[in-house]
Amino acid sequence: MRVAVFSCKPYDKRTLSDCAHGTSLSLSFFESRLSMETVKLVQDFDAVSCFVNDDINADVIASLKQQGVHVIALRCTGFNNVDLQAAKDQDVQVFHVPDYSPTSVAEHAVALIMTLNRKTHRAYHRVKEGNFALEGLMGFNLEGKTVGCVGTGRIGAAFCRIMKGFGCHVYCYDLYPSEALIELGCEYVSLEDLYEKSDIISLHCPLNQSTHHLINQQTLAKMKDGVMIINTSRGALVHAQEAIDALYTGKIGFLGLDVYEQENEIFFEDMSSHIIQDSVFQLMLTFPNVVVTGHQGYFTHEALSHIAATTVDNLLHYRTKESQSRRLA
Structure with missing residues (x-):
């Protein structure tokens, strides 16, 4: 089974190659993202494997099917970048990685909280310059604070458990409440x-449609002044310009982002010698109470190994028709 692996970095190649060794899969790796401009690369392949910023729209799916591709194996949990209806119409099966390492993303969310609160990003640079003054570095105790978690799936639940360990009051919102979290308090x-x-x-x-720009001018108006917002899920959950407006007024006191709505243009690449053509993103980086990381919340050894193993397993299951348990379309 010939598989074209898109958005492939050296660490993806290592983990996928290790997992596919000795199987019937033949993997070919492409650094480029899958899009209408690159879909011609799939000629002579049976399957493709994609990541979060590949553009798998209806036209791409139609072209995949025309070239003989019948399966898409995502190396991520989310699938908002895939036109699932088009895949169903074209009889192209889509698999994802429903669970890789929930604690990796949850722990990164906590890392953003701790960095913003105790201002370790600023302290690091001060000390390197020989400045040991503490003025401007004051934080607050997490114990006793109220933490709101929107979404309590595997990652959200792991985040809630960590914050309970800090002694926080944890409020949750989810369409399907977790009895385990309720028992936890x-x-x-x-x-x-x-x-x-x-x-x-x-x-x-x-x-999805109901969560797009969940954090916006109207919802921010309902929050406490100086609220801390953390987003390690999908960039478009936060309306970036309206978040900036709230930073100016002090409604948002701290903003931690591991994702960004227009990240597909910049994330996962070395842009250090380029001028980033995104004025909203550039402006956001100027605030001292904003910390942005480049979608690295999932990036642990354990998570990468599990993503690779599940991706290979999904492809092999498709190949042998033994299981369709992770099929999305």
Whole structure:
């Protein structure tokens, strides 16, 4: 089974090659993202493997099918970048990685909270310059603070458990409450109550029509002044320009992002010698109370190994028709 692996970095090649060794899969690796401009590369392949910023729209799917590709194996949990209806219409099967390492993303969300709170990013640069003054570095105790978690799937649940360990009051919102979290002492409330009462709000929900720009001018108005917003899920959950406006007014006191709505133009690449053509993103980076990382929340040894193993397993299951348990379309 010949598989074209798109958006492939050296670490992807290593982990996928190790997992596919000795199987019937023949992997070919492409650094480029899958799009209408690159879809011609799939000629003579049976399957493709893609990542979060590949553009798998209806036209791409039609071209894949025309060239003989019948399966798409995503190396991620989210699938908002795939036209699932088009895949169903074309009888192209789509698989994802439903669970790789929830704690990796949850721990990164906590790392953003701790960095913003204790200002370790600023302290690091001060000390390297011989400046040991503490003025401007004051933080607050997490114990006793109210943390709102929007979305309590595997990652959100892991985040809630960590924050309970800090001694925080944890409010949750999800369409399907977790009995395990309720037993742990977390409280499920409405989104309005979560916005109103939380000192810190962390987003762990999928991107869909109902969550697009979940953080916007109207929802921010319901929050405490100086609220901390953390997003390690999908960039379009946060309206970037309206978040900047809230930073200016002090409504947002801290903003931690591992994802960004227009990240597909810049993330996962070395842009250090380029001028980034995104004025909103560039402006966001000028705020001292903003920390942005480049979609690295999932990036641990354990998570990468599990992503590779599940991706290979999905392809082999498709090949042998033994299981369709992760089929999306």
